[in-house]
Amino acid sequence: MDGAEFLVKFLENKGVEHIFGYPGGSVIYLYDVMDRSPLKHILTRHEQGAVHAADGYARATGKMGVCIATSGPGATNLVTGLTNAYLDSVPLLAITGQVDCASIGSDSFQEADIIGITMPITKHNYLVKDIEDLPAVMEEAWHVAQTGRPGPVLIDIPKDLFKAEFDFTSLPKQIITRKTPRKNSLEEQLEKVINLLKEAKEPLILAGGGVISAKASAELKEFVNYTNIPVVTTLMGKGSISEEDAGIIGMVGMHGKPTANLALSSCDLLLAIGTRFSDRITGNPKEFLLGSTKIHVDIDPAELCKNIEADVPVVCDAKKFLRKVIDKLQEKKIKLDLGPWLTTISHWQEKYPLCYEAGPGLKPQQVIQEVSRKAGEEAIVVTDVGQHQMFTAQYYPIKSARKFLSSGGLGTMGFGLPAALGAALGNPEADVLLFTGDGSFQMNIQELATLALNNLPVKVFILNNECLGMVRQWQELFFEERYAQTLLNGNPDFVRLAEVYGIKGLRIVNPGELQTKVEEALQHRGPVIVECAVDPRENVFPIVPPGGKPNEMLGRWQGETHISRIS
Amino acid sequence: MRHTLAVLVENQPGVLSHVSGLFSRRGYNIESLVVSETEDHTVSRITLVVEGDEQVIEQVTKQLNKQVEVIKVNDITNEEIVERQLLLLKVSADPADRQEIMQIVDIFRCRIVDIGRRSLVVEATGDEKKIQAIIKSLRPFGIQELVCTGSVAMLRGQK
Numbered sequence: 001m002d003g004a005e006f007l008v009k010f011l012e013n014k015g016v017e018h019i020f021g022y023p024g025g026s027v028i029y030l031y032d033v034m035d036r037s038p039l040k041h042i043l044t045r046h047e048q049g050a051v052h053a054a055d056g057y058a059r060a061t062g063k064m065g066v067c068i069a070t071s072g073p074g075a076t077n078l079v080t081g082l083t084n085a086y087l088d089s090v091p092l093l094a095i096t097g098q099v100d101c102a103s104i105g106s107d108s109f110q111e112a113d114i115i116g117i118t119m120p121i122t123k124h125n126y127l128v129k130d131i132e133d134l135p136a137v138m139e140e141a142w143h144v145a146q147t148g149r150p151g152p153v154l155i156d157i158p159k160d161l162f163k164a165e166f167d168f169t170s171l172p173k174q175i176i177t178r179k180t181p182r183k184n185s186l187e188e189q190l191e192k193v194i195n196l197l198k199e200a201k202e203p204l205i206l207a208g209g210g211v212i213s214a215k216a217s218a219e220l221k222e223f224v225n226y227t228n229i230p231v232v233t234t235l236m237g238k239g240s241i242s243e244e245d246a247g248i249i250g251m252v253g254m255h256g257k258p259t260a261n262l263a264l265s266s267c268d269l270l271l272a273i274g275t276r277f278s279d280r281i282t283g284n285p286k287e288f289l290l291g292s293t294k295i296h297v298d299i300d301p302a303e304l305c306k307n308i309e310a311d312v313p314v315v316c317d318a319k320k321f322l323r324k325v326i327d328k329l330q331e332k333k334i335k336l337d338l339g340p341w342l343t344t345i346s347h348w349q350e351k352y353p354l355c356y357e358a359g360p361g362l363k364p365q366q367v368i369q370e371v372s373r374k375a376g377e378e379a380i381v382v383t384d385v386g387q388h389q390m391f392t393a394q395y396y397p398i399k400s401a402r403k404f405l406s407s408g409g410l411g412t413m414g415f416g417l418p419a420a421l422g423a424a425l426g427n428p429e430a431d432v433l434l435f436t437g438d439g440s441f442q443m444n445i446q447e448l449a450t451l452a453l454n455n456l457p458v459k460v461f462i463l464n465n466e467c468l469g470m471v472r473q474w475q476e477l478f479f480e481e482r483y484a485q486t487l488l489n490g491n492p493d494f495v496r497l498a499e500v501y502g503i504k505g506l507r508i509v510n511p512g513e514l515q516t517k518v519e520e521a522l523q524h525r526g527p528v529i530v531e532c533a534v535d536p537r538e539n540v541f542p543i544v545p546p547g548g549k550p551n552e553m554l555g556r557w558q559g560e561t562h563i564s565r566i567s
Numbered sequence: 568m569r570h571t572l573a574v575l576v577e578n579q580p581g582v583l584s585h586v587s588g589l590f591s592r593r594g595y596n597i598e599s600l601v602v603s604e605t606e607d608h609t610v611s612r613i614t615l616v617v618e619g620d621e622q623v624i625e626q627v628t629k630q631l632n633k634q635v636e637v638i639k640v641n642d643i644t645n646e647e648i649v650e651r652q653l654l655l656l657k658v659s660a661d662p663a664d665r666q667e668i669m670q671i672v673d674i675f676r677c678r679i680v681d682i683g684r685r686s687l688v689v690e691a692t693g694d695e696k697k698i699q700a701i702i703k704s705l706r707p708f709g710i711q712e713l714v715c716t717g718s719v720a721m722l723r724g725q726k
Contacts, residue, residue: 115581119584124634124635127581140635301632302626302629305622306626
């Protein structure tokens with residue numbers, strides 16, 4: 001058996017069905033072998049498309065995403081996608097070809113030191129220099145990518161190793177890293193956690209992406225049902241619990257819901273689970289929630305006390321933590337009395353609802369709300385990055401985990417289209433809805449060919465405001481309306497563009513035609529592109545100005561026509 | 568405060584760049600780093616001296632622990648340890664000064680390992696304080712060249 005045959009067999013044995021990639025000189029032979037295997041390879045039109053598609057596939061299914069690229073430019077084109085997966089803790093296996101062992105270091109054709117390049121943006125990476133090492137490396141890479149806090153792992157394999165013959169059965173059983181498993185600190189902290197919960201008058205749960213990674217949604221729901229503690233989520237935590245359940249306030253942060261940010265600023269006890277306190281949530285970390293006690297639960301010890309000093313740091317997986325705490329509360333028959341706190345919250349919800357001004361023109365929020373009303377609960381919602389992303393996070397209620405896919409940590413424009421097609425391949429039964437902007441969409445627009453070729457049922461809503469809306473908004477608010485390089489003149493006609501690729505194209509210009517066109521799009525089998533000509537001056541509110549505290553939001557309050565700070 | 572960390576890692580290529588890259592990208596300052604194979608040839612030991620407050624050191628330790636190839640991290644700063652650096656120093660030594668330099672070398676229990684017409688090469692081992700004291704004492708004569716390793720450290724045996 002040779003290296004390529006081993007690799008293909010390895011992936012098959014691990015249950016991999018789809019691989020995203022792009023061939024090239026150093027991986028020709030690997031492709032030759034793979035083409036004769038049951039693995040289904042999805043040829044994207046750019047390596048960045050391949051890695052984002054694998055990422056979307058992994059986010060939507062919870063399984064490993066796998067992508068392949070050739071050496072040099074193929075490998076370097078993965079960089080943005082790997083960083084994206086790293087910051088959002090997505091399990092990914094990236095296999096790159098390398099020039100042959102003897103040529104490494106000689107600047108030969110299509111050689112790049114991808115190990116050096118990707119060291120800071122992968123959970124781990126490997127250069128395989130000996131065919132004997134391949135099985136152990138593959139096994140360890142598979143393990144590392146999915147264990148603990150998930151993340152991308154890259155394996156760089158020189159061209160000659162794909163053809164190298166080796167009797168793999170002769171190898172002893174592989175040892176996987178001799179690291180001693182990290183102790184979780186739940187046992188020693190449990191008493192403190194229970195006491196704090198018991199004493200709290202105004203507690204709040206902040207649920208992050210870790211709840212989804214740990215498959216802890218059911219436990220979170222049970223915990224909330226038992227304690228009645230209200231929940232806010234991060235962008236990554238959206239969908240960790242149904243946003244339509246009672247007591248679920250919604251997303252916090254720079255563009256969070258007003259009540260969510262007010263609750264965050266006022267709580268006396270914050271129970272943060274599976275979140276890393278990103279600056280989009282904390283503003284200035286030195287001034288973040290100085291008056292409240294913080295319990296911080298994360299599987300990655302390095303996240304505890306990194307950005308925010310926690311009073312009770314707990315190294316633990318979200319699922320185990322919640323299970324243990326629920327059991328303890330039930331065992332001790334502890335009930336929380338949160339009446340006044342819940343009243344305050346519903347008072348805020350009435351006084352400061354999330355709102356926008358309806359206008360004569362089409363509003364992006366309107367499109368999102370209409371789609372959310374018409375699409376089924378099982379739809380997977382994918383976003384790109386920018387204003388439309390925040391509008392979707394605000395106005396599209398998500399009911400379960402892995403139904404909202406968005407580039408959170410890196411904020412990668414161009415993530416949406418390839419991620420949506422990856423999600424569609426992983427969930428053939430589900431409708432996949434992509435909300436994108438005219439800026440983001442054009443960053444990986446070449447993947448329309450992949451979408452059309454595979455006839456994937458992705459409904460693309462381009463909220464076209466003919467500008468880079470989020471940056472334009474900042475220029476309006478913080479740069480005295482100087483719109484440097486943010487107006488996108490020269491956009492193509494997206495409907496005609498869709499048709500050129502053989503995809504159905506629709507255009508919505510007036511609010512009056514919104515309902516019928518959205519229905520038409522959703523009923524169409526196969527991909528659709530819906531260009532929505534939305535109000536270019538619409539801004540995302542509320543906004544916490546950079547470095548501000550969560551309760552220092554700007555927005556329109558109680559029917560005001562001007563923007564003001566919440567009082 | 569200075570902290571001495573003893574880090575056991577897999578003895579594999581790329582380990583050192585994984586560890587040192589971590590420091591540069593997270594903005595931690597390494598004062599010194601020494602790496603060598605241990606009694607077990609599959610394991611290397613990195614002795615790191617890092618400057619930082621408690622919070623920085625805690626982050627450094629956690630980030631090191633996250634590395635796949637890192638087997639164990641020990642902060643041995645407050646332990647009973649033997650710590651040594653190795654110094655080679657070429658000092659200007661005119662005939663008139665030689666006697667005095669040799670006396671200094673004797674006092675610090677260093678050795679002269681090379682004699683030139685106008686210079687001496689001094690070899691010294693000791694902890695950070697001793698090495699600094701030697702350098703300070705020889706500086707007035709004119710230091711022509713100086714090279715020093717980082718610290719290596721080991722826990723003392725049970726008494």
